[in-house]
Amino acid sequence: xxxxxxxxxxxRSAARGTKMRGRRFSHIRRVxxxxxxxxxxxxxxxxxxxAQAPVDYFPTDNWRTSSPEEQGLNRKKLKKLVKRIRRNGIxxxxxxxxxxxxxxVSESYFNGWGADDLHTLQSDTKSVTSLLVGIAHQQGLIQSxxxxxxxxxxxxxxxxxxxxxxAAMSLRDLLTMRTGFNWSEDPYEGxxxxxxxxxxxxxxxxxxxWGMREPPGTRFEYNSGGVIxxxxxxxNVSGMPTDTFAQRFLFDPLGITRARWFYGExxxxxxxxxxxxxxxxxxxxxxxxxxxxxxxxxxxxxxxxWIAESLQHSVRFPRTFAGRPVDYGYLWWLxxxxxxxxxxxxxxxxxxxxxxxxxxxxxxxxxMVVVSTGSTQQFDKAVDFLYSxxxxxxx
Numbered sequence: 001x002x003x004x005x006x007x008x009x010x011x012r013s014a015a016r017g018t019k020m021r022g023r024r025f026s027h028i029r030r031v032x033x034x035x036x037x038x039x040x041x042x043x044x045x046x047x048x049x050x051a052q053a054p055v056d057y058f059p060t061d062n063w064r065t066s067s068p069e070e071q072g073l074n075r076k077k078l079k080k081l082v083k084r085i086r087r088n089g090i091x092x093x094x095x096x097x098x099x100x101x102x103x104x105v106s107e108s109y110f111n112g113w114g115a116d117d118l119h120t121l122q123s124d125t126k127s128v129t130s131l132l133v134g135i136a137h138q139q140g141l142i143q144s145x146x147x148x149x150x151x152x153x154x155x156x157x158x159x160x161x162x163x164x165x166x167a168a169m170s171l172r173d174l175l176t177m178r179t180g181f182n183w184s185e186d187p188y189e190g191x192x193x194x195x196x197x198x199x200x201x202x203x204x205x206x207x208x209x210w211g212m213r214e215p216p217g218t219r220f221e222y223n224s225g226g227v228i229x230x231x232x233x234x235x236n237v238s239g240m241p242t243d244t245f246a247q248r249f250l251f252d253p254l255g256i257t258r259a260r261w262f263y264g265e266x267x268x269x270x271x272x273x274x275x276x277x278x279x280x281x282x283x284x285x286x287x288x289x290x291x292x293x294x295x296x297x298x299x300x301x302x303x304x305x306w307i308a309e310s311l312q313h314s315v316r317f318p319r320t321f322a323g324r325p326v327d328y329g330y331l332w333w334l335x336x337x338x339x340x341x342x343x344x345x346x347x348x349x350x351x352x353x354x355x356x357x358x359x360x361x362x363x364x365x366x367x368m369v370v371v372s373t374g375s376t377q378q379f380d381k382a383v384d385f386l387y388s389x390x391x392x393x394x395x
Contacts, residue, residue, distance in 0.1 A: 057102040058102075058288075058296050058297045059102070059104075059255070059284075059285060059288065060296070060297065061255055063099070063103075063104035063281060063284070064102065064103055064104065065103060065104045065105070065107075066101075066103035066104070066105055067105065068098075068100075068105045068106060069395075070103075070105075071100040071101050071103050071105050072100065072101075072395050073100060073105060073394060073395065074392075074393040074394075074395055077392060077393040078098070078105075078106050078389070078390070078393050080389070081096075081385055082096065082106070085110055086108070086110060090381055091376060092111075092356075092357060092374045092376025092377075092378070093111075093357065093372060093373075093376070093381065093382070094109065094110055094111055094113040094357075094374050094375055095108065095109050095110065095113055095119065095280040095371065095372065095373045096108045096110075096370075096371070096372050097280050097283075097284050097369075097371040097372075098369075098370050098390065099284055099287070099288065099368060099370070100366065100367060100368045101367050102288075102367075104281075109280075111375070113373070115279065115280075115281060116279060118258060118259075118260050118277040118278060118279060119277060119278065119279070119280060119373045120276075120277050120354070120356070120358065121274070121276045121277065121278060121283065121352075121354055121358050122354030122355040122356060122358045123224070123274045123352075123353060123354040123355060123358070124274075124283070124352040124354040124358045124359070124360055125227075125272060125273060125274045125275060125276040125354070126224070126227050126272070126273060126331040126352070127286075127331050127332050127352035127360070128246070128250070128276060128286060128352075129227050129230050129231060129234075129272045129273075129331060130175065130310050130329075130330045130331035130332060131250060131286075131289070131302050132230075132231075132234050132245060132246055132249075132250060132272075133145075133171070133175065133230055133233070133234065133330075134294075134302045134303060134307070134310060134330075135245075135250060135302055136233075136234050136237055136238060136245075137303075137306060138300075138302065138303040139238075139249075141234075141237040141238055142171065142233070142237055144171075145170065145172045145175060146170045146172055147171055148167065148168065148169065148170055149169045149173075149174060149229060150162070150166065150167060150208070152232070152233045152236050152237065153204065153208060153232065153236065156204070156205055156208055159205075159208050159209060160208075160209035161209065161210070161211045163212060165180055165212045165214070165215045165216065166180075166212050168216055169216040170216065170217075171230070171233065172217075173216040173217055174223075174226040174227065174229055174230050175230070175310070175314075175330035175331055176220070176314045176315055176328060176329075176330065177220050177221060177222055177223055177226065177318075177328065178216060178217045178218060178219060178220055178221070178315070179216055179221070179223050180212050180213060180214045180215050180216035180217070180218060181210050181211070181212060181213065181221070181223060181225070181226070182210070182211045182212060182213035183213075183221060183223050183225065184221065184222075185222050185223070185224065186222075192210060192225060193224050193225065193273070196224075196225055197271075200264075200265070201265060202265045202266050203225070203228050203265060203266075203269060203271075204228065204229060204232045204266060204269070205266075206225070207225035207228060207229050208229070210225065220315045220318040220328065224273030224274060225273070227272050227273045227331065228269070228271065228272050230272060231269060231270060232269065235269065241267070241268065241269075241270075242269065242270050242272065243259070243261050243270045246259070246270075247259065249301070250301065250302075251282075253296050253297075253299055253301045254282070254285045254289060254296055254301070255285070256278065256282045256285060258278070258279065258282070259276065259277065259278055259282075260276075260277040261275050261276055261277070263275070274354065274355070280371050280373055283360055283371045283373075284360075284369050286352075286360060287350075287360045287362045287369035287370075287371065288369050289301060289302065290307060290311075291367070291368075291369055293307050294306065309330070310329050310330035311329045311330075311332055311334065311348065311350055312329055313327040313328075313329065313334055314327075314328060314329050314330065315327060315328040315329075321333070321335065321351075321380045321383045322380040322381075322384045322387075324336070324387070326351070329350075332350055333350075333351040333352070333353050334348050334350065334351065335348070335349035335351050335383070336349065337349060337363070337365060337391070346364065346365050347365065349361050349362065349363050349386075350362035350364075353379075353380075355379055356374055356375055356376055356377070356379055357372065357373065357374020357375065357376045357378075357381060357382060358372075358373050358374065359371065359372045359373075359382045359383070359386075361382075361386055363391075366391075366394055370382075370390060
């Protein structure tokens with residue numbers, strides 16, 4: 001089996017004006033002031049226009065590029081960060097891409113990686129799965145996320161350990177990691193996920209048969225098996241393989257032509273918990289889709305309502321990243337611009353996080369998307385330099 005851990009990569013112990021005064025002016029001073037005020041207003045309008053989301057631009061074919069300073073970022077600070085990574089001052093980083101105002105302002109690859117290389121997303125795949133569930137819901141294939149999970153799998157007539165708790169489990173419980181399963185992925189070795197990844201068995205039945213610990217919705221417990229079940233739901237309601245559904249309804253509209261999956265049983269089911277590989281440039285497109293509330297060119301690829309709902313703070317402070325508390329939505333993490341989660345959407349950083357350092361950061365307040373991939377056991381290094389370097393480069 002390839003190097004597919006599909007764990008979050010953090011232990012539970014680590015988790016948790018000038019006011020212009022004056023009334024008497026000569027005619028000349030009054031004219032001068034009007035001229036100055038007009039110039040200031042014009043400058044502010046230009047700056048505001050630069051900061052506003054260019055909603056008419058979508059990088060379906062290629063990203064447009066710009067210098068950092070043209071998009072209000074300090075070039076020297078970003079250059080220092082890239083140099084530090086390149087000199088191995090920050091080890092295990094494979095790529096770093098920064099998009100602002102729809103412009104790719106920084107694109108760097110390290111450790112032999114290049115722009116056309118497909119990179120593992122690990123658990124960033126889960127956030128993509130959330131988008132696919134949203135698309136299925138938008139198409140009317142899923143009526144409600146409060147529908148019961150077992151109802152989507154009539155092919156399994158006998159589910160082991162089926163009790164009232166398992167029968168009550170809903171899609172919402174899978175999306176928010178509150179399944180009630182007696183399931184832990186920390187540590188990975190010997191965990192249910194480790195067993196699933198190595199069993200050469202039917203992943204859907206493996207997860208459906210797993211025992212319960214408590215009623216669903218009780219508490220957060222990271223569960224990749226539940227996300228694999230969501231992939232099975234999308235397959236069953238759409239009548240097509242989940243990867244085909246993803247390509248047709250998500251990747252094709254965004255111009256993503258290359259995607260590689262890790263497959264298992266039944267019937268070459270894609271591993272929705274962490275089996276997707278994309279180019280970092282295409283990871284940035286996923287982030288940009290979320291930044292634009294699910295719209296791409298003239299198409300609402302994912303409904304705006306789903307994007308908003310999936311980024312609500314459904315679970316408060318289940319973990320910390322680099323010492324910063326995070327909330328959880330529907331398979332998306334929610335960081336905060338000041339390092340404190342939960343103070344309103346304008347302060348949120350919508351985050352896809354994967355083991356070994358795979359990150360998509362969506363920062364609506366600054367119209368930014370940041371992507372970083374890696375091959376590191378200290379998986380949250382990118383969170384550190386996001387706060388210490390990238391956000392501080394905003395001018």
